[in-house]
Amino acid sequence: MRLTRLDTARIRAARQVIDPVFLDTPLYRCEALEADLGCAVSVKLETANPVRSFKxxxxxxxxxxxxxxxxxxxxxxxxxxxxxxxxxxxxxxxxxxxxxxxxxxxxxxxxxxxxxxxxxxxxxxxxxxxxxxxxxxxxxxxxxxxEDSLDIETCEGAATIGLELVDAEPSFDAVLIALGGGALATGVGHVVKDLAPGTEVICVQPLGAPAMTRSWHSRRVVTTDSTDTIADGVAGRYPIPAVLDDLLLVADDALLVEEASIVAGMRMLLHHAGLVVEPSAALGVAALLENRDRFAGRRVVTVICGSNVDMDAYHRWVGTPSL
The missing domain is CATH 3.40.50.1100 (Rossmann fold)
Structure with missing residues (x-):
């Protein structure tokens, strides 16, 4: 792999300064999702911690x-x-x-x-x-x-998720990662490509906030004038050039998904996995819904990256009664 700004040795060292409450998060196969998605789906749960996200x-x-x-x-x-x-x-x-x-x-x-x-x-x-x-x-x-994603500490901290994924048995054919500023995608992507290069790294972004995905496909920074998505955690308009350079080295693909698919993913994670997630965390499931043929029969894992959501809005999106 060509060199990114990240370093795997530093990533391993980062585990020593991160509070253990954020490490070794649950990773499990969620068979209840598989009938609707047509592939073997595992989730990496980054919400069971004091701040309810990977950050x-x-x-x-x-x-x-x-x-x-x-x-x-x-x-x-x-x-x-x-x-x-x-x-x-x-x-x-x-x-x-x-x-x-x-x-x-x-x-x-x-x-x-x-x-x-x-x-x-x-x-x-x-x-x-x-x-x-x-x-x-x-x-x-x-x-x-x-500066999230630009500061290497934010990327290498997120990359410790990748260490936990590559140590998992069995291994995965593809890792689906929410794409916003890029810390999560470049961090996990760096580790996966360094230690498990046969695994696809696939980034997912909302169609209503496509700047980084368009930049990845164009191989240059592409900005947008506005965003229009419920996935506020990934709704940036100005990709950082250095982060894009890293992403170009570690990502195998970058997909855009519809808002309806994000909501459907949130609903599936609630009803089939008992997980209340924010919209950004459902991007991986949304990509599986929109690309069933591509992932049919494969072993995939998606990072459930956050669960900080306004509950009134969540109930409107998912259709559950407000408490």
């Missing part, structure tokens, strides 16, 4: 290095999950954390960021507006800016 694997690496070498304050932009994770990791290491988010972000995610002790600043506009503001805050206050 803390990366923020644990960031926070551990800041705790050793400073500075003691840090800022990030977040659609919700990164902010929660950084707040959790920073609180445990005595760091001051500022999170900038769109005021239109999921309320449950924003409430949790506040509850974890971070300073939360809301901006008008979307996640890209939050990224601009977070950079300005970091410059003005002279503190560390954490």
């Amino acid at each position: 803390a694997r990366g923020t644990e690496v960031v926070a551990s290095r800041l705790a050793e070498h400073g500075p003691r304050a840090v800022a990030c932009a977040s659609a919700g999950n990164l902010g929660q994770a950084l707040a959790w990791s920073g609180r445990g290491r005595g760091l001051d954390v500022t999170v900038v988010a769109s005021r239109f972000a999921t309320v449950a995610k924003l409430d949790r960021i506040r509850a974890l002790g971070a300073r939360l600043e809301l901006v008008d506009g979307d996640h890209e507006s939050a990224r601009e503001r977070a950079a300005a805050v970091a410059r003005h206050e002279g503190i560390r800016l954490v």
Whole structure:
């Protein structure tokens, strides 16, 4: 494999600084999904932890290095999950954390960021507006800016999921990974291609937020003017060139899926697996629904990357009665 920015030895070392509560997450074959999907489906469950997403694997690496070498304050932009994770990791290491988010972000995610002790600043506009503001805050206050997917710690923390996947028995024919900024896809993809190169790495993004997927197919950065998807966790418009370079080296394909398939995937994960997930976490199942012939009879695994969802919206999408 040609070199990405990631390093497998550093990824193995990252496991030593990540709180064990985020490691060795459940991985199991979900036979109840298989009749509808036509393939052997396993799920890697990244939601049974204090922040209910995979993001803390990366923020644990960031926070551990800041705790050793400073500075003691840090800022990030977040659609919700990164902010929660950084707040959790920073609180445990005595760091001051500022999170900038769109005021239109999921309320449950924003409430949790506040509850974890971070300073939360809301901006008008979307996640890209939050990224601009977070950079300005970091410059003005002279503190560390954490840029998800660009900062290698976020990618290599996420990559520890890949270590756990390649150690699994039996092995998989394909790994389906939600694609947003790219930390999860490049991290897991790097490890899989390094240690299990015969396994396909397939990224999945909503049709309503296609910038990184279009960039992958074009082999150059492609931006979009807007996004229109319920999968807010992957709704970026401006791919980072260095992250795209990594993705081009580790991904075998990048797929776009319809909103209806995302909702159907969420519904299937609830009814067949008992899992309440946010839309981004259902992208892998959505891809299986839309590409049954491609995956027929194969052994696939999808990373269930988060479960931070507004429950009123969830009930509207999935059709279950509100409590």
